[in-house]
Amino acid sequence: MPEFTLPKTYDFRDAEQRLYRWWEENGWFKPENARNPDGKPFVISIPPPNVTGVLHQGHALFVALEDLMIRYHRMKGRAALWVPGTDHAGIATQLQVEKKLLAEGKSREEIGREAFLKECWDWTHKHHDRIISQLKRLGASCDWDRERFTLDEGLSRAVREAFVRLYRMGLIYRDEYIVNWSPGLQTAVSDVEVEYTEEQGTLYYFKYPIAGHDISEGPGQGYIPVATTRPETILGDTAVAVHPDDERYRHLIGKTALVPILNRPIPIIHDTYVDMEFGTGALKITPGHDPNDFEIGRRHGLQVINIMNKDATLNENAGPYAGLDRFEARKRLWEDMKQAGLVIKEEPYTMQVPRSQRGGEIIEPLVSKQWFVNVKPMAEMGLAAVRTGRIQIIPKRFEKIYFNWLENIRPWCISRQLWWGHRIPVWYGPDGREFVAHSEEEARALAEEHYGHPVDLEQDPDVLDTWFSSGLWPFSTLGWPDDTPDLRRFYPTDVLETGYDILFFWVARMIMQGLLYTNDIPFHTVYLHGLVRDEHGRKMSKTYGNVVDPIEVMDDYGADALRFTLLTGSTPGNDMNLSIDRIRANRNFANKIWNATRFVLGNLPEGFTYRGAPDPAILQTPDKWVLHRLNETIANATRLIDAYQFGEAGRQIYDFLWGDFADWYIEAAKPRLRGDDPDPVRQTLVYVLDQTLRLLHPYIPFVTEELWQHLPHVEGEQPALIIAEWPEPRPEFHFPNQADAFEHLREVVRAIRNARSEYNVEPARKIAAVIDAPTYGESLAAMRDILALLARLDPNQITFGPAPEGEKGAALVVADTTVFLPLGGMVDIEAELARLRKQLAETEKRIASTQARLNNPNFVQKAPEKVVAQARQTLAELRAQKTRLEEQIQALR
RNA sequence: GGGCGGGUAGCUCAGUUGGUUAGAGCGCCUCCCUUACAAGGAGGAGGGCAGGGGUUCGAGUCCCUUCCCGCCCA
Numbered sequence: 001m002p003e004f005t006l007p008k009t010y011d012f013r014d015a016e017q018r019l020y021r022w023w024e025e026n027g028w029f030k031p032e033n034a035r036n037p038d039g040k041p042f043v044i045s046i047p048p049p050n051v052t053g054v055l056h057q058g059h060a061l062f063v064a065l066e067d068l069m070i071r072y073h074r075m076k077g078r079a080a081l082w083v084p085g086t087d088h089a090g091i092a093t094q095l096q097v098e099k100k101l102l103a104e105g106k107s108r109e110e111i112g113r114e115a116f117l118k119e120c121w122d123w124t125h126k127h128h129d130r131i132i133s134q135l136k137r138l139g140a141s142c143d144w145d146r147e148r149f150t151l152d153e154g155l156s157r158a159v160r161e162a163f164v165r166l167y168r169m170g171l172i173y174r175d176e177y178i179v180n181w182s183p184g185l186q187t188a189v190s191d192v193e194v195e196y197t198e199e200q201g202t203l204y205y206f207k208y209p210i211a212g213h214d215i216s217e218g219p220g221q222g223y224i225p226v227a228t229t230r231p232e233t234i235l236g237d238t239a240v241a242v243h244p245d246d247e248r249y250r251h252l253i254g255k256t257a258l259v260p261i262l263n264r265p266i267p268i269i270h271d272t273y274v275d276m277e278f279g280t281g282a283l284k285i286t287p288g289h290d291p292n293d294f295e296i297g298r299r300h301g302l303q304v305i306n307i308m309n310k311d312a313t314l315n316e317n318a319g320p321y322a323g324l325d326r327f328e329a330r331k332r333l334w335e336d337m338k339q340a341g342l343v344i345k346e347e348p349y350t351m352q353v354p355r356s357q358r359g360g361e362i363i364e365p366l367v368s369k370q371w372f373v374n375v376k377p378m379a380e381m382g383l384a385a386v387r388t389g390r391i392q393i394i395p396k397r398f399e400k401i402y403f404n405w406l407e408n409i410r411p412w413c414i415s416r417q418l419w420w421g422h423r424i425p426v427w428y429g430p431d432g433r434e435f436v437a438h439s440e441e442e443a444r445a446l447a448e449e450h451y452g453h454p455v456d457l458e459q460d461p462d463v464l465d466t467w468f469s470s471g472l473w474p475f476s477t478l479g480w481p482d483d484t485p486d487l488r489r490f491y492p493t494d495v496l497e498t499g500y501d502i503l504f505f506w507v508a509r510m511i512m513q514g515l516l517y518t519n520d521i522p523f524h525t526v527y528l529h530g531l532v533r534d535e536h537g538r539k540m541s542k543t544y545g546n547v548v549d550p551i552e553v554m555d556d557y558g559a560d561a562l563r564f565t566l567l568t569g570s571t572p573g574n575d576m577n578l579s580i581d582r583i584r585a586n587r588n589f590a591n592k593i594w595n596a597t598r599f600v601l602g603n604l605p606e607g608f609t610y611r612g613a614p615d616p617a618i619l620q621t622p623d624k625w626v627l628h629r630l631n632e633t634i635a636n637a638t639r640l641i642d643a644y645q646f647g648e649a650g651r652q653i654y655d656f657l658w659g660d661f662a663d664w665y666i667e668a669a670k671p672r673l674r675g676d677d678p679d680p681v682r683q684t685l686v687y688v689l690d691q692t693l694r695l696l697h698p699y700i701p702f703v704t705e706e707l708w709q710h711l712p713h714v715e716g717e718q719p720a721l722i723i724a725e726w727p728e729p730r731p732e733f734h735f736p737n738q739a740d741a742f743e744h745l746r747e748v749v750r751a752i753r754n755a756r757s758e759y760n761v762e763p764a765r766k767i768a769a770v771i772d773a774p775t776y777g778e779s780l781a782a783m784r785d786i787l788a789l790l791a792r793l794d795p796n797q798i799t800f801g802p803a804p805e806g807e808k809g810a811a812l813v814v815a816d817t818t819v820f821l822p823l824g825g826m827v828d829i830e831a832e833l834a835r836l837r838k839q840l841a842e843t844e845k846r847i848a849s850t851q852a853r854l855n856n857p858n859f860v861q862k863a864p865e866k867v868v869a870q871a872r873q874t875l876a877e878l879r880a881q882k883t884r885l886e887e888q889i890q891a892l893r
Numbered sequence: 894g895g896g897c898g899g900g901u902a903g904c905u906c907a908g909u910u911g912g913u914u915a916g917a918g919c920g921c922c923u924c925c926c927u928u929a930c931a932a933g934g935a936g937g938a939g940g941g942c943a944g945g946g947g948u949u950c951g952a953g954u955c956c957c958u959u960c961c962c963g964c965c966c967a
Contacts, residue, residue: 009932196966352967397897404896404966500965530898535905537963568917569906574898575963579905581919588932599929643909651907651917666929750936757936763925792927792935846914853913858950867912867951874913 006601006710010594012558015706020136023705028722029141031079031490035723042073042080043493045474045523046142047506048150050089052096052127055134057532057540057578058499060550061570063138064563065529065646066497070141071698072641075726081490083477084135084142086128088151090466091185091358094420097123113419120420124151134551139559139701141722146486148477150469151422158476159469160425160438162517167436171374172414174426174434176304178287178294179413181366182356183312187417188370189356190465191410194363196352203349204231204334205280207342208240211256211265215341224252224268225344227279229351230289231337232330234260235318236307239285241296244270246281260342261333262319269300288367304367312364326364371415371424371462378512379406385511385521393526394644395573398500405504412509414465421463428458471509474522481517493523500528500573527644528573532566535579548578560700561587567699568650589654590703593696596662597707600685603673610712614683616732620672621779622786623684624735625742626665629656630688631729637695638726653695661688664746671785686712691727741779745787748780748819751812752791758835759810759826768797770804773817780817803891811888813839816880818888833892840885843878850875 027033031041044066049059066082074080097120098108108116128149135142148155166172179188207223209215215222224240240257242249249268256265273296274283287297288306297304307318312326321329337343354363383406385391386399393399415424427435427443429451437443440459448454472480474496478487492514496507507526514522533539534546541547553562564586570576614623633656640649665688672681690711697704701722708721718724752769761767769791773780777800780787788795803811803820810827812819813836853859854871 006929008930401897401965408967531964537905571907577905579919582905584932585918588930591932592930595930595933597929602929640909645909647907648909655917662929663934753935754937757924760924763935764927842914850913853950856950860950862950863912870913 006594006598008595008598010558010591010703010706012560012590012702016137016139016559016702019702019705020139023141023720023722024144026720028074028720029082030143030145031081033723034074034079035077035718035725037079039077039079041490041494042070042078043083043490044070044081044495044497045083045477045493046085046140047498047502048085048087048148048470048473049131049135050092051086051124051131051149052089052093053131055131055550057548057550057566059135060138060562061529061532061566061576062497062499063135063140064566065527065570066495067138067140067563067701068567068641068646068698069495069497071701071722072726074141074722075694075697075724077725081146082140082142083146083148083490083493084132084140084144085148085150085473085477086131087466087470088124088149088421090416090418090421090463091187091189093120093123094418095185095358097420108419116419124149137554137559138550139563141701146477150466150473154479155469155472155476156422157438158472158480159422159464161481162468162472162513163425163464164436164438165517166373171377172371172436173374174369174371176367176369177372177411177413178289178291178365178367179370180354181310181312181364181368182359182361183310183364184359184361185356185418186310188368188413188415189363190413190467193357194354195357197355198350199353201229201349201351201353202346203227203229203279203351204346205344206231206234206260206337207344208282208284209258209260209342210252210268211258220248220252223342224249224257224282225280226282226284228284229349230330231334232314232318232321232326233286233289233307234284234333235262235314235321235329236286236288236305237266237284238287238297238302238305239266239300240268241271241274241283241285242268242281243272243274243276246274246276249282260337260340267302269302271296271299289365291365294365294367306367308364308366370413371426371460372411372413375409375412375512378516379409381515382406382508382512385515390521391511391524391526394528398503398526398528398573402503402508406508412465414468415460415462416465417461418463421466422469424460424462424464426460428460429455467505467509470506471513472517474510475514475518491518491522492520495525495527496523497527497529500530503528525644529570530573530575532570533575533577535577535581537575537577548580553580553583557583557587558590558702560590560703564589564650564654564700568647568654571647572644589658590700592658592662593693593700593703593707596657596666597689597710599666600689601710603669603678603685604682604712608682608712610686610714611683612687612714613730613733614680614687618680619684620680621738621741621745621783622665622668622672623680624733624738626661626684626688627730627733628735628739629660630691631733634691634695634727635729638728641698650699653692653699657692657696661692664742667790668742668783668786671789675785693721694724694727697721697724738779741776742783744776744815744817745780745783747814748812748817749787749790751814752793752819752821755810755812755821756792759823761823761826763792766792766794766797768799768822769793770799770801770820770822771817772802772820773800775816803888805891811836811891813881813884813888815877816884818884829892833889836885836889836892840882840889843882843885847875847878847882850878 023029047062070080070082101107180194182189205225205227207215208226209223213222219225226240237259252268253270255268257268258265285293285296285302287294287302287304305317307314309315314321314324314329316322321333356363383403386393386402393402425437429447435443435446437446443457447457474493475487475491478491480487498507510522538544538546550562561583565583569582633652636652637649669681669685672678693704693708705721771780781800784798785795787793788798803818807822808824808827809820809822810832850871854875860868
């Protein structure tokens, strides 16, 4: 039942929750309840937020974008499915729980693994509801019955299956390898979890003594000069390397150097990796603590010495420095070397310092035994999928970045020395032999088979990198490894939408694992969004205090305002600056729609029957204009959304609703609504509003649904906008001529308003006008009432014909129309002449440039016919206008 | 060192197959509480698209180059 008493302003607080619940209760988020449930599906897997995280603008942006796509395709008739879920976020969650324990005076070691995991699960359950309800507040139309968690039973099974398959394919192996060690977290982290920051450091130059010589013999004899940024690693050196072509040091190759202080003998080797230009041209090699040195060490069969404990203090291999923290040891060792006369100099040096993406502490390259995935074969598949276009990345430039990363891919360290996560499905026998299996039972069976009798097995204590399970997300959430109906129907998914910052972490790994396990692409399109920054482009951070909390924004301005701001303010792959001003402006937009609807509803009589798309036969010029513009807007919006240009599409609909429908059509409708044939206007008002609400629904679902529920509908219409049909342009509403006529009316109205303002005519005063319009006279006459209302003319004093001679007034020239306003003494002839001359000068300037273009034979020959024709028409119009202006100037003199 | 993005109105940004006089929001000036909306309406000022060169009938849009800011990778 339409209700005609809407409050004056839109109260989103009441509407949002109520509507969300209503949609969800009716099952409209489910593909089974689509208009065509057996039709082609459209599927997005949510980028699972950290289950213990708090909603931030990044979430708001992805929800806005993905919900837009889901709602759009749902309205287009696809069986849309948005699979929701959360991520267990290994390190992040474990840290939070440890922090909580610490506050209670406990540690995870004290309470033990089992109790700790229970704490983690409690924490998870407690926080899960919060993040989910926050996603719902944004309007996310996910199918919550299909919600998953990366650590739930099904997904854990998927993880074990993936691990076992990779292992059996020989792509997973355990190795002593140099990894990025986080001393604070006490775990290995993968390459992508390390960020390099440019920092001021020191380059330390020193003398590497040569065995059998005295350093006093000088460089190249008694010692070889070496430079390093991390002197403490000297203690782990196992060689000094020089370039084979280096004249300065070539004679030293094969000799023995002595590690300072420790006096451990090490070889002097040659390797082309050494950069002769850098430092002294000689390189100390520390395979245990530098990734490059590790590689060189492998090439040369060098010993690996680990001088560091897991907490970044030095161990017994560091001799007298054992037990010291890494930075303290650096100081002490350098002091001691100074004493020993081994120091040459120090110089300031800008270096790239590896820091933990989480926490920011300095990462130590360390050799330890970890599980790795040989990603190379999968990378090849991942590369091919994008190269051949089976998967497209938007914006396209990220494809290059993706290629570059996959082409240079290195083994992926997947083991983490944490407790919260998927336990690595490997069990060790008494002799350390590994048994990889889906379960402990299976491992036992394998072991018994191997040893010939039952043995005690011990499971690997480590867990897997969180991204290992996220990498299975698009198919594990649909039931993989089982061949479920959902997997068959909804896989591959369609679009994967996420931030460009996790292209490597997540997207690339999903593509690779999807191709490997499911023999198919996990999605055909990757849409990457940027970071949401503050209004001046600074990263939002708690310490800065510039965080714009989405919850607060929604409390103040509503979810629609936030969504529309994010959607129209962002472009693919680029960061966006979010300002409250803009959110407020879009809140105002929601209110504008609200009031436009109030107007329409308030003008429908009791018992009004809406007949849907109006019959062209009953329409007048303003109706035809607005329907023509609606057609254009529908076509543009649809094209732009299909091209993933959501922002531009949103702006066009906004402009149409506000700038065309509200500002002009509604205004033009007013006199006719009071006239004797209001029905065509009413029909058109309802129709255009209905169609526009549809176009806006994917952007601002709440206010549009709320209003649409109040609109009258035709028999058999869908019960809710969320599942209503997406509009299509209608050929019968193609009215270019009437559209032109109305545009001309707009120009005339603007000119009159402008003149009124210029001559300070009181706003309330209705004035007369004499209109001379050879081309548009008829249409202007037909719209006399509208013209009068919009330009505040006295309808009884609008006459058509040539301007009266000798009367004082203002003459306005719009194309070939002249509007004479007999303002008598209000008009200053000189000022009027000046205004006309200025307009004439502008017109002549434009005539000249248009003429010049048309005089150019190249233009006429080479430019598209349409453009040339347009130029000719413009020229004709300008000339007519010029003639008019000259006439008026003449008349005034 | 390699790669990428950005530099458009006072501020924040749009502007995607190159095509009339480059747009929006906010801010600013003038006027208006006109029964849809003051979270509003009307009118207005304000930029020639970082600099230089080039391609083209035509360039904010394509190419080259310089400068500045930011990011990614090594």
